[in-house]
Amino acid sequence: MIRNMYCLLVVMALSQPCLSQSNPKQLKTVAPAKREMSLIDSILAKSGTPVKQKKIASPISDLDRLYAKYKDKETVTIFSAGEEVTANIEIVYNDDDKPKAIILSGESYNKPLLMRIKDNLIAQKKQAGYQYVDNFSYFEGNLYQKGSMYAKYLVQDEFSSELLINKTYQFRFEVGDTKRAGSGKTETFTF
Numbered sequence: 341m342i343r344n345m346y347c348l349l350v351v352m353a354l355s356q357p358c359l360s361q362s363n364p365k366q367l368k369t370v371a372p373a374k375r376e377m378s379l380i381d382s383i384l385a386k387s388g389t390p391v392k393q394k395k396i397a398s399p400i401s402d403l404d405r406l407y408a409k410y411k412d413k414e415t416v417t418i419f420s421a422g423e424e425v426t427a428n429i430e431i432v433y434n435d436d437d438k439p440k441a442i443i444l445s446g447e448s449y450n451k452p453l454l455m456r457i458k459d460n461l462i463a464q465k466k467q468a469g470y471q472y473v474d475n476f477s478y479f480e481g482n483l484y485q486k487g488s489m490y491a492k493y494l495v496q497d498e499f500s501s502e503l504l505i506n507k508t509y510q511f512r513f514e515v516g517d518t519k520r521a522g523s524g525k526t527e528t529f530t531f
Contacts, residue, residue: 402468402489403517407431407439416444420460423453427513434520441516447498447508454495454511458482461513465491481512488519 410416410429417426427444434440448454462482466472470484470491481494492514497507 401517402491402515403439403442403520406442406515410442411439418444418457420453420456423450425450425453425457425511427511432516434522438520440520441514443512443514445510445512447510449506449508451495451509454509458493458495458511458513461491461493488517489515490518491515 411431413429415426415428417424425446425448427446430443430445431439432441432443462484465484465486468486470486470489473483473485473490481492481496484491484493492512494510494512496510498510
């Protein structure tokens with residue numbers, strides 16, 4: 341019944357001119373598509389049928405995206421220019437068992453490979469809107485931040501007394517969220 345009434349109203353509305361709001365005596369024709377949409381909106385509003393709004397999906401954070409990708413893995417192989425290195429995956433959780441940081445770390449004899457991977461990761465973060473932060477703390481790597489999200493990248497020599505030929509390099513790539521560092525569960529301590 342509502343459908344038949346709707347069809348009848350659409351036909352009637354499309355065939356009728358409407359009055360201009362600026363001068364009620366002046367007739368003005370409205371494009372059929374505009375009349376149909378405003379008529380549909382008014383019918384839906386009067387009938388109590390809710391008008392569905394499209395939901396805009398909130399963007400997923402880098403930390404949540406990486407957690408979904410690596411939560412069930414212990415290692416990952418990183419490829420660059422035909423070379424590869426294996427990284428250990430460490431997920432750091434807060435008190436609420438939510439991930440607050442994801443760390444890829446390992447070592448390799450191939451420093452150019454590690455530097456190429458680090459440079460590519462930094463370029464990706466810059467493109468995603470991360471900004472370089474001058475870091476005066478103990479951390480000796482590159483630190484980038486976007487809101488509460490951060491990314492740290494470090495490639496360093498492993499301290500050893502071995503010959504330079506067998507020198508290994510350690511790497512640590514970390515993405516985290518400072519908002520997730522604490523659990524939010526606070527309790528007043530009395531003694």
